[in-house]
Amino acid sequence: MEFLQPSDWQDALAAKAAFPDAVPVRGGTDVMVEMNFDRGRPAALLDLSHVKELGEWGRDDTDDTCVRIGAGVTYTRVLRELGTTVPGLAQAARTVGSPQIRNRGTIGGNLGAASPAGDCHPVLLAADAVYEVESAARGVRRIGADEFYLGPKRNSLDADELIRAIVVRATDTGQQFAKIGTRNAMVIAACSFAVAINREVRSVRTGIGSAGPTPLRAPEAETYLTDMMTQGELWEGGRLPDADVLKRFGDLVAGAARPIDDVRATAAYRRHSLRVMARRTATWALRQSC
Amino acid sequence: MRLECTVNDEARSLDGVWEGESLLYVLRERLGLPGSKNACEQGECGSCSVYVDGILACSCLVSAGQVHGARVITVEGLAEGDELHPIQRAFVEAGAVQCGFCTPGFVMVTHDLLAREASPTEPEIREALAGNLCRCTGYQKIVDAVQLAAKMLEEE
Ligand SMILES: Cc1cc2nc3c(=O)[nH]c(=O)nc-3n(C[C@H](O)[C@H](O)[C@H](O)COP(=O)(O)OP(=O)(O)OC[C@H]3O[C@@H](n4cnc5c(N)ncnc54)[C@H](O)[C@@H]3O)c2cc1C
Ligand code: FES
Ligand code: FES
Numbered sequence: 108m109e110f111l112q113p114s115d116w117q118d119a120l121a122a123k124a125a126f127p128d129a130v131p132v133r134g135g136t137d138v139m140v141e142m143n144f145d146r147g148r149p150a151a152l153l154d155l156s157h158v159k160e161l162g163e164w165g166r167d168d169t170d171d172t173c174v175r176i177g178a179g180v181t182y183t184r185v186l187r188e189l190g191t192t193v194p195g196l197a198q199a200a201r202t203v204g205s206p207q208i209r210n211r212g213t214i215g216g217n218l219g220a221a222s223p224a225g226d227c228h229p230v231l232l233a234a235d236a237v238y239e240v241e242s243a244a245r246g247v248r249r250i251g252a253d254e255f256y257l258g259p260k261r262n263s264l265d266a267d268e269l270i271r272a273i274v275v276r277a278t279d280t281g282q283q284f285a286k287i288g289t290r291n292a293m294v295i296a297a298c299s300f301a302v303a304i305n306r307e308v309r310s311v312r313t314g315i316g317s318a319g320p321t322p323l324r325a326p327e328a329e330t331y332l333t334d335m336m337t338q339g340e341l342w343e344g345g346r347l348p349d350a351d352v353l354k355r356f357g358d359l360v361a362g363a364a365r366p367i368d369d370v371r372a373t374a375a376y377r378r379h380s381l382r383v384m385a386r387r388t389a390t391w392a393l394r395q396s397c
Numbered sequence: 398m399r400l401e402c403t404v405n406d407e408a409r410s411l412d413g414v415w416e417g418e419s420l421l422y423v424l425r426e427r428l429g430l431p432g433s434k435n436a437c438e439q440g441e442c443g444s445c446s447v448y449v450d451g452i453l454a455c456s457c458l459v460s461a462g463q464v465h466g467a468r469v470i471t472v473e474g475l476a477e478g479d480e481l482h483p484i485q486r487a488f489v490e491a492g493a494v495q496c497g498f499c500t501p502g503f504v505m506v507t508h509d510l511l512a513r514e515a516s517p518t519e520p521e522i523r524e525a526l527a528g529n530l531c532r533c534t535g536y537q538k539i540v541d542a543v544q545l546a547a548k549m550l551e552e553e
Contacts, residue, residue: 110398110416110462132460136440139458142417143438152417156463205528206506207455208440292527293441 109151116160117243119269122153124243127266129153133161133179134211136204137220155179155269161215164189167274174277175239178215178270185214193275195230195282195301202226202286205293215270218255221262221321224371228256228322229301229314230284236275242267249274256321281305281396283388286316287372287380297372300360300384304392309333309342313385318364318377325363325385332356332389344397347390357386402467404428405474416462421445423461424471432472432501436530443529444502447471453509455528472501475508483553484508487546488539495533502529507543516547 111129113119123129129151132138142148155161161179168175174192176185182200186209190197196214203209203226217227218238231238236252244267255262264270281304288294299316311332315323335352336342347353366377400414400423411427419438424430424447434444438457445456448470456471475482481489484507494500503526510517510525517525522543523536531539 108415108417112462112465132463135458135460135463136455139419139460140439142460143419143457148417152460152462154460154463204440205443206509206525207443207446207453207528208458210452211454211458292524 108148110154111151112154112157114157116158116241116271119153119155119158120241120243123269124267126151126153131155131219131269134181134213134216136208136212137216161213161271164272166277170274172276173274175272175274176214177272178218179213180215182209182212182214191279192277193230193234193282194279195234195284195303196227196275198282198284199226199230199286199299199301202284202294202296208293214273218262218270218273219264221256221260223256223259223319223321224296224299224317225322226284226286226296226299226316228252229299229316230282230303231273231275232314232322232324233301233303233312234275234282235303235312236273238270239272239274240264240268241271242269247271253324259320276305278305281392283392283395285384285388287384295371298364298366298377298380298384300381300388302385302388302392304389304396306342306344306396309337311336311389313360313363315360315364315381317371318366318381320365323363323365325360328356328359328363328385331359341393347393347397353386353389356389357382357384360385398462398465400461400465402464402469404430404469405471414461416460418461419457420447420449420459420461420464420469421456423464424456424469430471430473434498434501436498440528441530442499442502443506444499446502446505446529448505448509453505472504475504482508483549484511484542484546487549488542491538491542491545493534493538493542499529499531499533503531503539503542507546510543511547511550515551517543519544 130149161177164176167173185200217225284301286299296317298318301314313325361378361382366374436442
């Protein structure tokens with residue numbers, strides 16, 4: 108097995124171009140499990156630990172209402188440093204694994220693994236995030252979260268590309284994430300849900316996790332709540348939508364899911380819990396930004 | 398590869414290491430440091446917890462290649478000679494050790510927690526220990542041990 112250890116981003120891109128089969132590794136919390144159990148012995152490992160750029164975050168150069176967060180930023184750092192910048196992502200980070208897993212697991216690793224149960228995805232879909240990927244040959248490409256997920260554990264990265272960063276609007280309000288599992292810690296979601304309500308541009312966006320082959324949105328639910336907010340003149344704040352509006356929003360989210368029965372939950376339970384999580388998180392997000 | 402790193406403040410150099418093997422394997426099988434336990438090799442039990450460059454991690458999920466040049470502290474690095482670290486004493490005194498298999502991992506997370514937060518609340522303790530499994534104690538004595546350790550460290 109080749110072990111490639113680039114010292115910066117340009118080296119990393121060159122290595123990935125030279126060895127398209129190399130498996131990138133940063134935190135290792137997905138890759139090492141596979142290796143320990145001999146499920147995958149890659150031809151080459153591309154260790155991104157020393158690529159400093161991946162651990163940085165700051166205002167986005169092209170749009171200063173957004174932050175650009177390096178793919179190698181860990182959950183522990185998201186929690187400590189980004190709680191009032193991308194609150195939904197910080198909430199999701201807080202539910203990942205355990206302190207040890209959060210200390211090493213990264214956003215980029217979650218996107219790379221593209222598990223339908225990954226906790227970053229619903230939040231990033233809801234927050235309308237854009238993923239910045241790059242290759243030595245073709246340079247930077249920005250992919251909307253909507254276009255990124257192709258199937259279970261499949262994303263739209265090309266073989267010579269690496270994930271550089273995520274770009275997302277900075278806000279301290281209107282985002283909520285909820286997750287269902289058997290325990291409070293160390294749990295892969297039975298299902299999860301995120302909502303982002305942006306009163307400035309009057310939008311509602313959603314993300315569903317672990318209830319379909321990929322993370323999903325619930326477009327009908329989004330349109331419905333947006334229309335109800337407009338009709339009820341609720342965007343300016345002060346009042347919440349009626350309880351049956353929020354309930355209907357939950358029903359529409361449950362309807363958008365494409366769950367299956369598996370070891371973690373039945374499809375019916377997934378739909379039920381989505382209905383409840385959607386209603387609650389929307390209520391929290393609206394109340395908080397009221 | 399030749400792996401060079403410091404383990405418990407001692408420079409180590411090992412030949413013939415496979416980059417893809419886990420740090421846990423390196424510690425136990427190559428360096429004869431069996432304090433870090435192997436109970437799952439998938440990040441679920443915390444019994445292999447060590448510091449890598451000051452950050453607490455499951456050593457089963459860090460590859461040997463990734464620790465080249467790194468500073469690793471294991472549970473063996475906490476005591477001073479034969480003198481137990483106060484956290485280790487607290488675990489003994491609180492009765493938090495039964496079979497003892499999980500203890501090194503719990504001692505390490507306690508060390509990490511108390512370095513950040515000198516007098517944690519019970520929920521904070523439980524949150525910090527959430528990545529470590531114990532099949533003997535039922536956890537209450539371990540929580541007691543963390544509280545006792547906090548007190549002992551404060552008095553020192
Ligand atoms: C005990 C345990 C509990 C867990 N709990 C959760 C949980 O609650 N929620 C959750 O969502 N996940 C959980 N996970 C899964 C994992 O921790 C996350 O998916 C994490 O985000 C992976 O990040 P990493 O840096 O460790 O990834 P790595 O293992 O280093 O990589 C993961 C994948 O991404 C690729 N990759 C990494 N970085 C890049 C990059 N910059 N460009 C391109 N590809 C890249 C790798 O090739 C690999 O395919 C858990 C894992 C364990 C072991
Ligand atoms: S052996 Fe590493 S977490 Fe269980
Ligand atoms: S004391 Fe036996 S596993 Fe914890």
